[in-house]
Amino acid sequence: MKTTILLIGIVLLAGFLRFWQLSTLPPSLTWDEVAWGYNAYSLGIDGKDEFGRFLPLDYLESYGDYKPPIYAYLEVLPIKVFGLTEFATRFSSAFFGTLMVLVTYFLTKRIFFSSSKKEWYGLAASLFLAVSPWHIMLSRAAFEANIATFFIAVGVWLYVSWIQDKKSIFLFLSLTSFILSMYTFNSARIVAPLLVMLLAFSFWKQILHYKKLVGIASLIGVILLIPAIHFFLSPQSKLRYNEVNIFSDVGLVKQSNQEIANDKNAVWSKVIHNRRLIYSIAYIQHYLDNLNPSFLFISGDGNPKFSTRDVGQLYLLDIPLLIVSILFLFRKRIDYWWIVPVWLLLAIIPAGVARETPHALRTEGALPTWQILSAVGLVEISFFFKKQRKIVLSVFLGLFTLSVFYFLHGYYAHYSREFSGEWQDGYKDALLYAKTHDNEYAHVVFTSALGRPYMYTLFYEKINPTTFRATSTITRDAFGFVNVEKVGKYNFPKEIVAMKNTLYIVSPSELPEHAIVLKKFLLQNGQPSLVAYTL
Secondary structure (H helix, E strand, O other): OHHHHHHHHHHHHHHHHHHOOOOOOOOOOOHHHHHHHHHHHHHHHHOEOOOOOEOOOOOEOOOOOOEOOHHHHHHHHHHHHHOOOHHHHHHHHHHHHHHHHHHHHHHHHHHOOOOOOHHHHHHHHHHHHHOOHHHHHHHOOOOHHHHHHHHHHHHHHHHHHHHHHOOHHHHHHHHHHHHHHHOOOOOHHHHHHHHHHHHHHHOHHHHHHOHHHHHHHHHHHHHHOHHHHHHHOOOHHHHHHHHHEHHHOHHHHHHHHHHHHHOOOOHHHHHHOOHHHHHHHHHHHHHHHOOOHHHHHHOOOOOOOOOOOOOOOOOOOHHHHHHHHHHHHHHHOOOOOOHHHHHHHHHOHHHHHEOOOOOOOOOHHHOOHHHHHHHHHHHHHHHHOOOOHHHHHHHHHHHHHHHHHHHHHHHHHHHHHHHHHHHOOOHHHHHHHHHHHHHHOOEEEEOOOOOOHHHHHHHHHOOOHHHHHHHEEEEEOOOOOEEEEEEOOEEOOOOOOOOOOEEEEEOHHHOOOOOEEEEEEEOOOOOEEEEEEEO
8 A cells, every 4th residue: 555655656656747837837838849739730630641641551641751650640539629739749748757757657567577676666656757857848848759768668568467377468558559659650660669679588488388379479560560660671761860860971981982092002901991891880980879877877868958057868867876776787687677777789780870979869769768677776786785774865865856847847847937938938928929920920830940941830729621732832852852932921931032011020130121120029038039920
């Protein structure tokens, strides 16, 4: 009963930290968030995405980045219930982020199933995840990675449950969860198969014993993956990858060629400066960036969407816990302990390919392994100091509580003022103004300076998707990226040109000399984000 009460309290705390002020913190929707919201809105109306594809299973074309579709489907019901709003768009991420805390408890107990301390491991791990800066921030915005992380964790939990309980339903549900993760976020398309192979290899005896059951599950899995496999083989699947991966960086090839030329094309130079070796070194460097102590414990991700920039992705106090945990687990090797560190290392593999590292979003699949390790460290320290346990725990929990409150205060009190510009703040106010006054003008021209204004127009004007498809001008460039140039009287040109009887909404730097300023739309720090004017 005591454990249940503590667990309920932890989950309620997690839900509060993820849902409180969800509509206004983060301060605005990014262009990816409004895309998720509007595509869910469109699917809920006629079963088609924004561009008219009926019940797409392989991808959402969106801006030409071909998103895995699950997040949009999960959002259909919240948007039906709450309307096309910020809260509804972020609901699924916050909801599954909260559920993840509960799953972490049961997952941890399954991994350390024979330990007398498994309840404490589970409670501590769920508590650490509940207050994790990393997980809180990614649960409060419409990040599909957060949902994929949930599905991966559920997949591991159910697979281990099948190994222990021999209930076939667990195997089928585990496989389904892993596959759902692959239809949710691109990195999961690497992490999930690697984890499945790890688990299958590690429990090969059980696999052979239940080979008929495993064969049926594998066949079902292949069938479920057919739409994804078809997409993987298409040119569209390579567009986003080519945009962000280090292997398409011609700078590394130029570096290789220059080094070889400097050595007068010597054979030995062609070996040590071979571009494949340079790419390999670059990958290792990018992989290790995601284990950088500054990223993990000091300042977090350089992108303020994923970090407050004054707290790491983990807390400083996690350092001694992680050290103790790793030493303890490698020495004692309790039950399925190896799943945790290997899962962590596998989850970073996709992020090593990316040009931008370290990257909290692309490595979120490592959660909740960090928190499980910290939990083991805390519990083992408390049991080591038996006589001084109350003192040790009181000191640690006091310091930990201060760390948590420092992060929460910075996030809830200061974050929006400092970083609202990173969230395309200003579009909503500008569009509400445009909607109020657009009947006074023949045209409304929106700048693309903040990125993707057409989607904000669709979202905040709540334009029916059939109307959008019928009244829009859409072009696709040679790289497959989508440009919407016009929706009704709303225009989104690459260059602003003077027209009569037109309402312009532009960035301050685009304001012409003789413009008649109608209204300024401010960031939360008071700086102008957008300006409405006419000529």
